[in-house]
Amino acid sequence: MTQASVSTLPKTGLAGLKENWRYDLQSGFLVFLIGLPLCLGISVASGFPPSAGIITAIIGGLLVSRLNGSFLTINGPAAGLIVVVLSAVQTLGAGDASAGYRYTLAAIVVASLIQLLMGFFKLGQLSAFFPASVVHGMLAAIGIIIMVTQSHVMLGTIPEAGNLFAIIAQIPHSLATLHLDVALISFLALLILIIWPLMNSKIPAAIIVLLVGALFAWHFDFDNSAVHNDLNYLVVLPDQFMASFAFPDFSKILSLDFWVAVLSISLVGSIESLLAITAIDQLDPYQRTSDVDKDLTAIGIGNLIAGLLGGLPMIAEIVRSSANISYGARSAWSNFFHGLLLLLFVVFFTDLIQRIPLAALAALLVFIGYRLASPSTFSRVKDIGNEQLFIFVITIVSTLATNLLLGVVIGTLMKLLISLARGVWPSNLFKIYFTIQTDDTDTQLIKLSGSVLFSNVLPLKQALNQLASNQKLIIDLSNAYLIDHSAMSFLQQFQHHYESKGGHCQILGIALTTFSDHALAGRLMTADDRK
Numbered sequence: 001m002t003q004a005s006v007s008t009l010p011k012t013g014l015a016g017l018k019e020n021w022r023y024d025l026q027s028g029f030l031v032f033l034i035g036l037p038l039c040l041g042i043s044v045a046s047g048f049p050p051s052a053g054i055i056t057a058i059i060g061g062l063l064v065s066r067l068n069g070s071f072l073t074i075n076g077p078a079a080g081l082i083v084v085v086l087s088a089v090q091t092l093g094a095g096d097a098s099a100g101y102r103y104t105l106a107a108i109v110v111a112s113l114i115q116l117l118m119g120f121f122k123l124g125q126l127s128a129f130f131p132a133s134v135v136h137g138m139l140a141a142i143g144i145i146i147m148v149t150q151s152h153v154m155l156g157t158i159p160e161a162g163n164l165f166a167i168i169a170q171i172p173h174s175l176a177t178l179h180l181d182v183a184l185i186s187f188l189a190l191l192i193l194i195i196w197p198l199m200n201s202k203i204p205a206a207i208i209v210l211l212v213g214a215l216f217a218w219h220f221d222f223d224n225s226a227v228h229n230d231l232n233y234l235v236v237l238p239d240q241f242m243a244s245f246a247f248p249d250f251s252k253i254l255s256l257d258f259w260v261a262v263l264s265i266s267l268v269g270s271i272e273s274l275l276a277i278t279a280i281d282q283l284d285p286y287q288r289t290s291d292v293d294k295d296l297t298a299i300g301i302g303n304l305i306a307g308l309l310g311g312l313p314m315i316a317e318i319v320r321s322s323a324n325i326s327y328g329a330r331s332a333w334s335n336f337f338h339g340l341l342l343l344l345f346v347v348f349f350t351d352l353i354q355r356i357p358l359a360a361l362a363a364l365l366v367f368i369g370y371r372l373a374s375p376s377t378f379s380r381v382k383d384i385g386n387e388q389l390f391i392f393v394i395t396i397v398s399t400l401a402t403n404l405l406l407g408v409v410i411g412t413l414m415k416l417l418i419s420l421a422r423g424v425w426p427s428n429l430f431k432i433y434f435t436i437q438t439d440d441t442d443t444q445l446i447k448l449s450g451s452v453l454f455s456n457v458l459p460l461k462q463a464l465n466q467l468a469s470n471q472k473l474i475i476d477l478s479n480a481y482l483i484d485h486s487a488m489s490f491l492q493q494f495q496h497h498y499e500s501k502g503g504h505c506q507i508l509g510i511a512l513t514t515f516s517d518h519a520l521a522g523r524l525m526t527a528d529d530r531k
Contacts, residue, residue, distance in 0.1 A: 016333060024333040024337055025337050027328055030204065031329075031334065036054075036353075037209065038053070038076075038206065039053030039077055041362070043077065044153075045086065045150060045365055048089070049101070049236075051310075054346050055245070055309055055310060055312075056076055056311035056313070057075075057076035057339060059311060060075030061074075061076075061336050065336045065339065068295045068298035070277050070316065071284060071290065072324055072325050073276060074321045077311075079365060080315070083146070086149070087261070087403060088107055091257045091260075091261070102247070102248055103249050106250040107261040107262045108303055109304060111266040111303065112300045112304040112307060112313075115269070115270060115297070116301065116304070120293075125292060130408060130412055132388075132486045132489060133411070134411035138271075138395060141373075142404070143372025143373030144369065146372070150362040152171070152174050154182070154359055154366060155183050157173075181216075181220040182233065182359045189209045189213055202327075204323075209360050209363065234355065235356045235357075237353055237354055241347050248307055264404055265313050267405065267408070272316075276316040276317060277290050279318055280316070282493070283325050284325065287500045289497075299316065383516065384518045388485055391414055394414050424453065424481070430455050432448075432450070432457060436463065436467075442472065443472045444471055444472070446463075446473065448479070451482040453484045454487065457486065457487045470501070473506070478509040481524065482524055482525070484522045488520040509525055510525075
């Protein structure tokens, strides 16, 4: 389906269900096939029971899809939150995984209240404050951590407790003491994940991984009643779904570690959700625009209920959402069907889920982690500019050495210092200068002066989004000083979106110098007038 093939927007609500149920049910079913293994794998990797991710996806589908402000996003647990959730479980539990699980549920509940407040006060766009290189560095660091921690599961071993670098150092030992049957399932799963997409099959590769993994687990006679080195081989679920529910413990709410977990969950969850919503709006064949604050409020409600019932935190998830579009979804009812099918499957087919080997889920997560931190990711960042690569690497290293929250803060501070070193006035770091003028021909002239940066671009975003469509806009950068990559990315996205609605948008200004040959590289428009 393409934009040219549709003449009217799909209806919403019950009318939309009646109109589009065939498309949305088909897409919801295929997304369910992708979501099931991801929910299980993300749960186990996060230190939660396997059912926790399914609980979250069910809530995201059945409830959040009816409340949110987006059209084609899928809500559920995501690999990007594994690191913060696992860290919370380990830190708050202090060696007691069961207690850490319940303390982390309490942190999810409090984090959801922060998201609710952000949505209520329309602060959703503030989560986009962080520069693009820092966000990409955060995601790459998450990918590295996922690969490191799950590689031991793929080999059928358990590393000794320690920091990330200690876990990395134990990989050679795990390779030397690997469980051959477990490793065979893991590497066969990786091979399927690499080769299967080349066949252009509509059946998701993740489902093939689960089916083949379960077949080999049966052949090798895997059984959790005979645990190897304290490591379960198969997914463990209660026989009754209601028994999967767990309730939060707020007894550590006054501790510093608790609030670090709260801020990390709310920060990462909000950033990832906003990135996903923005990306999916660009892919939407109907070119609809989501209500970011309404969506954040709905996700906050979903996280509140998930935390109270024993689920993982949810976000608007990019992988399942993009698949949702490619499968032909037309409305948020596809998200609803995805949640409904998960509920039916976990209630009636629990025994099948318990035949899934953890090695197959670990391979799936390692594959996702690699995609977040692949060499091509580093190459794409370097193409934008050496300073982008520097900030990207600084964010990764500081995240691996400390924690995700501090890594993001360090990366952001480094970006601000680089801006100052390039001549940006301190008073211009968080304040933007622009005017909007209208001439007699309904042409809007937006003139910028000073620097346009990730840290001050929000007022410009708000002003441009309030302009009427179907007009001619001229954004004049000729008298600006420094335009960074995040601001250039926003201007290009705005131009594309505005013109897709029937308007015309022209960006004027010839750069004095750019920091790379990339079209969206940071640039100096004029000389520093202090010199």
